[in-house]
Amino acid sequence: MPNSTRNILPTKPTRTVFIISDGTGITAETFAHSVLAQFDGIALRQMRLPFVDCVDKAHDSVRMINEAGQRDGFRPIVFSTLVDPAVNQVVRQANAMYLDLFQTFVEPLELEFGVKSTHTIGRFHNISDSEQYKNRIESINFTLAHDDGQTDRGLEEADIILVGVSRCGKTPTSLYLAMQFALKTANYPLIPDDFERGKLPDALYLHKQKIFGLSITPERLSEIRNERRAGSKYASLENCRYEINEAEAMMRREGIRWLSSTSKSIEEIATTILQELKINC
Amino acid sequence: MPNSTRNILPTKPTRTVFIISDGTGITAETFAHSVLAQFDGIALRQMRLPFVDCVDKAHDSVRMINEAGQRDGFRPIVFSTLVDPAVNQVVRQANAMYLDLFQTFVEPLELEFGVKSTHTIGRFHNISDSEQYKNRIESINFTLAHDDGQTDRGLEEADIILVGVSRCGKTPTSLYLAMQFALKTANYPLIPDDFERGKLPDALYLHKQKIFGLSITPERLSEIRNERRAGSKYASLENCRYEINEAEAMMRREGIRWLSSTSKSIEEIATTILQELKINC
Structure with a gap:
């Protein structure tokens, strides 16, 4: 294709998807991938932010999310599995669509079981x-x-x-x-x-x-x-x-x-x- | 411990968790496992029902879910990633707590992207x-x-x-x-x-x-x-x-x-x- 035609085609906008976790985020990433595969024709860039386990790293993540949004011209999509409420609260402040994989299901389960969740980060850290x-x-x-x-x-x-x-x-x-x-x-x-x-x-x-x-x-x-x-x-x-x-x-x-x-x-x-x-x- | 004391201890009730998917359900199972790990002291039995991709299999699943509920004396927890609305609708009729991993996030994403999801089952079937x-x-x-x-x-x-x-x-x-x-x-x-x-x-x-x-x-x-x-x-x-x-x-x-x-x-x-x-x- 000659260069001139490429210039008049509109550039397809790309949106950034963040997967943010206090663990590896690998399960969340696979899950996000299969949900997003249901949308044809949306150009997505996927980025995993693992081990976000303190407020400092949460602030770093917010910066990255906001920068991506400015670059793309669209707010990013954030899939979060953050367990720590303090860390979660910081990341929620990012200018993004925030999908909380964790809290969305933990709250109704707390009601169902009649007990509070332990909010323990990295339940599997000592799995080895x-x-x-x-x-x-x-x-x-x-x-x-x-x-x-x-x-x-x-x-x-x-x-x-x-x-x-x-x-x-x-x-x-x-x-x-x-x-x-x-x-x-x-x-x-x-x-x-x-x-x-x-x-x-x-x-x-x-x-x-x-x-x-x-x-x-x-x-x-x-x-x-x-x-x-x-x-x-x-x-x-x-x-x-x-x-x-x-x-x-x-x-x-x-x-x-x-x-x-x-x-x-x-x-x-x-x-x-x-x-x-x-x-x- | 002598047998007599064992008899007066209350039996810990066990609840059954179903992971139901039209694909393998492996990602959903790993995800469910990490959410449920946040609850201490709840005895759970986890069961994956993969390849539920037609209404007949959906009815079979409903039977299994209802039987588990009757056996346990508690309604089961169902984590679903069913994509086909017709199949999903059947399984929703089971007497269970129904957590829809898929629809919960697809709907807000449809609004965000301004397009409808394709509702395609097994996007990865021909991945090979x-x-x-x-x-x-x-x-x-x-x-x-x-x-x-x-x-x-x-x-x-x-x-x-x-x-x-x-x-x-x-x-x-x-x-x-x-x-x-x-x-x-x-x-x-x-x-x-x-x-x-x-x-x-x-x-x-x-x-x-x-x-x-x-x-x-x-x-x-x-x-x-x-x-x-x-x-x-x-x-x-x-x-x-x-x-x-x-x-x-x-x-x-x-x-x-x-x-x-x-x-x-x-x-x-x-x-x-x-x-x-x-x-x-």
Whole structure:
């Protein structure tokens, strides 16, 4: 496009969204993102302000919010999960649309429960000492050690064993299940050797009730494999069709539940697995 | 405690909390968990109902909610992120305290932006095709391939390189940075050989601006290492003291920023690293 036409097009105004928290603000940011995804055609710049846990930092935040508003020509949107009333009160003074994720729900819950909330900042700050936290780290270590069928040892400790052809999404899903839900998740590739023998890897038969399969369309698999090994037989559509056919036939024969990862996010795959295996996390 | 006294203590009532979503509900669950953590002494049972994306499933959910209320003797708490008005309307009929995470913020935002929200379910359903999603998977693969100093190749592609002694939290933090923020994160152990040479591993000098250090108290490190190799020299408090002293001295000497992971969650460590390296995700 020539420069002259660009100049006569109106510039789309951009608005700034702040996510402000006395913790990491990561949950609030993901939440804000999904609410804002409901608005098409609004240009947004998202900014997370974590660890705002004292009045000084609250004043700094107000300055940043007000500056963004002046630059944009629109007041910013603020998603807040501030717990401390003193800090919250300062940030509320910013010239912004203030959405209080925290207080909006805490007040009605106080009425419902008939008790006051503790207004404790960073309930999770010392989480690293807790049993739950240790389980999480242990699950990540277990999952890494049992990635890609590296070892059969300790499979009896696994909560879930994923199977599927190479590059169908087993590793990211396993790591997510460990990281988010503290589930020890082993994964095992199904390879041409298994298809020739017509059997699952031997180590898996003892643990069939924990096995869940991932599949994928041959077209998508070929695309993914070609990014790694362009033009190889391994990545060819013909070979991908063969492997997927064999893997799905084997899973059907062995009574293994499976899903197609083709158009699903890691979160959706993980949630579906928990539903199917009836694991309540 | 003898059985007789247990019988005269009043049973603490338990209330059920439902997280209901047409997507995975994972963000809503984490959010609900942190709001509810503000209430001490209330016994809660949390239950996630994902993929409630049609009126039939909405009716099933209402049944589950009402049954829980009858069992508990208290109406359940429902955190909803339902987008479809028809589905939402059905679930609202349940006998429960209904907290609408979605509509509560979408309505004021519609006024602010002067446009209607799209009310689209599962904005992320086809995310697996997007560039962003590919980056995420690529970052996870990169991070796995560059765990624990496995290879120097491709370090120029890394967004972050973590260093620190063995078992100080580098691997879980690296995987989280990749999974949550799509950052390619390599990690390198600092080992006694490095301390004797008095230098960082050679491969790292080219990339000093991307390096961030993790440290930990010797007491906590010894505890963690003893879980793996009880009674070893490697796990002894004396050796942990030596390694931590040397590692911190080296990081100071080389001008590497670092933090102590001792009482921090993975999310807090990751957020602090992004702040310090001024990476805006």
